[in-house]
Amino acid sequence: MAKEKKFVEAITSMEDDFAQWYTDVVKKAELVDYSSVKGCLVIKPAGYAIWENIQKELDKRFKETGVENVYMPLFIPESLLQKEKDHVEGFAPEVAWVTHGGLEPLQERLCVRPTSETLFCDFYARAVQSHRDLPKLFNQWCSVVRWEKTTRPFLRSREFLWQEGHTAHATAKEAQERTEQMLNLYADFCEEVLAMPVIRGRKTDKEKFAGAEATYTIEAMMHDGKALQSGTSHNFGDGFAKAFNIQYTDKENHLQYVHQTSWGMSTRLIGAIIMVHGDNSGLVLPPRIAPVQVMIIPIQQQKEGILDKAREVRDMLKAADLRVKVDDSDKSPGWKFSEAEMRGIPVRVELGPKDIAAGQAVIVRRDNREKQIVPLDGLAEKIRETLETMQKDMYERAKAHMGSHIYEAADYETFKQIIDEKPGFVKAMWCGDEACENKIKEDTTATSRCMPFKQDHISDRCVCCGRPAKAMVYWGKAY
């Protein structure tokens, strides 16, 4: 085994250089490739299949809450983007502009959507007349473009895939409920499917979405202790409705503005999966999201009957609704083991002549390498159990990691020292003044991640300025 390992080029160890480790995993697990377009990626089959599973599961959960999918244009006329003041200020500096269609210059330039609030508002202004037309609970799956200066696969790229939900409601209360409902849906999805614990909370005004009244976020902790904003849900109040004149007639025949929300998750989640669960052998995929859950690796496959048996076992596992493949390539078993590990496949099944003679197989968990010898009769059931245990263990491990990397600071010296020395988040009180956020960022590079729904009392005073505290905030360095 150890000898065979050399066949797979080693990746940088995460302890030596986490950023390089990440880049190596993304590349060696064949999730993406660079393209000729700077800052844009090719998402390869192994990466895209993860995204398809994320889509399938999220889409199902959206639809259960009454959401319907639609598709809005890729382009936004400049005049439309400019209708909401804060929104255009936030996005105009980072959009791509189309100036020519075919051989002709355009009369008005179009930006490639960085997000589609303006298009949905433009549509709602026409589609919403009466209280009977509400709520509108729309979502779209698409790509968006933001002209970022520095990019990293999945985490920050000039084009990325996402979903963006946009809803319009009759009342402020309904909009607030939907905003929270979708944030909780995101959090549940991350915890239940991606085995990734998150902190749910509200962004400070400094960190909120351009044009939002309030932004809610889920923040996950990566293995290096840094934060990754993994999903956001915005309450727009009636700000966009006033800018776009989206009004409806209520039951008493009065004209009212609608209240709106939007919420999004993106291929960034794939980056989160890598950085929460990965190890020095590569990717580790939570079983519920893994495109291939089981890789069967035949031993001495040149011998008669081995490959046939491997395929028979595959068909048996497939019939039990497991996502399974046989690696029947002409590589050595050791090479195949390393490859399956690099790709994060949750369980590998080793099947050789002796196993077959004994009516058994060896199954190995990706996360902790635990090996079991299991009778072929009942293999599917045993693998299903193993996958369920692994899913649960991965979540618990990530939760324990997060828990052991959260600190408290009541004074600024302690705060700075922790941020400087210990990877992770710091819970500390805040006065509510943006000036303190700016100072903390300048002094430590940490930013306010969120004001969590679950507020603890660390002290009475702002950790930075000493004035009376208004909220407890999670602070951390972020991707």
Added chain:
Amino acid sequence: MAKEKKFVEAITSMEDDFAQWYTDVVKKAELVDYSSVKGCLVIKPAGYAIWENIQKELDKRFKETGVENVYMPLFIPESLLQKEKDHVEGFAPEVAWVTHGGLEPLQERLCVRPTSETLFCDFYARAVQSHRDLPKLFNQWCSVVRWEKTTRPFLRSREFLWQEGHTAHATAKEAQERTEQMLNLYADFCEEVLAMPVIRGRKTDKEKFAGAEATYTIEAMMHDGKALQSGTSHNFGDGFAKAFNIQYTDKENHLQYVHQTSWGMSTRLIGAIIMVHGDNSGLVLPPRIAPVQVMIIPIQQQKEGILDKAREVRDMLKAADLRVKVDDSDKSPGWKFSEAEMRGIPVRVELGPKDIAAGQAVIVRRDNREKQIVPLDGLAEKIRETLETMQKDMYERAKAHMGSHIYEAADYETFKQIIDEKPGFVKAMWCGDEACENKIKEDTTATSRCMPFKQDHISDRCVCCGRPAKAMVYWGKAY
């Protein structure tokens, strides 16, 4: 009933003005809305749900043949687009150009992909080294942009949704087989799922894809007798491979160029469904593709127990895997009937106090209005049968319509007269010279639709010039 109909605004009758009928249906069935971006559409929930079903079914069929999904960038650098001479000539005049990213002008302008051959080739040139890397069987679901001058919903718009498959093979034979395999997959899908008969054949050189060695097509006949190209599959030979230098080392260690294909289907199919199956009451959706297959319409729903029973029946049908909704809005039953008809819902279930007392329901087929009184016990089974019969009948009806609108012409006078007087296709012989295609188009506006795989012998000579014939061609006016 007749009295209630007035509640739904009438649509133009297809006999009076087919184009206006189409536009009315698209709008009134709530499939799309116009957007503020000229030539780009908003696809509304009822339209997008059809596309989702098309995607689900096609994607499953693709994957069964070994195809994997990927995602390539939205943008193509100008220099990349220019690498294949014919391809750039075909597409450069109709692409949208991005010239600025954020506040900076780009060093090289980027076009928004009109199709992604160049991006896949650029990727394959890096990813393919050895015969072990072949075949590559990739597909992507995305939107593409072509700066069309005149646009029509679903049929021709500046942005549309589609899938584009791109494969690379070791041999010319394999590429040809894949080209035909995907064309046949498309044809089977149209016939089995969309209940839409198609003619399978090869495009003439004049009509083939820019850069292809050969283009294969499926051509469907709309209700007005015009042709709609509904899917194409291209064999590129090694043309792109040479332009992009995509080479692999074969088993004998020789460098070889790959052979490539591409194939695509788009939201245009939704236009085809409308124009093949629709009638003067609106859309008629084939049951297999209908997002809602059954609409339950309660009668006298204000009476106690009616709505409860309707929901109970809905849950029963849902449990039997039917896609079903209850229309519990406060509109009148007549209005609801008309709306369900306009939206093309295959079966409506009427359920009133008398029905409930008698333990029965009235079911009405959308396509022929056939009414049946059915016991509630066994309703799901009866509806399933009805949907299956309807699916089959719709296909047979469309096939009979196409069959009765195909003519033969052995001489040019007859040819011109048929094209002029009779909607439909004309089978006629062709010498193989583009000059005759041009003359026919000029004289009649008809174009060569395809050289069908099933060749008939109409005469020995070209219908246009009288020289010896090389192939039988279907001619027709087209969307």
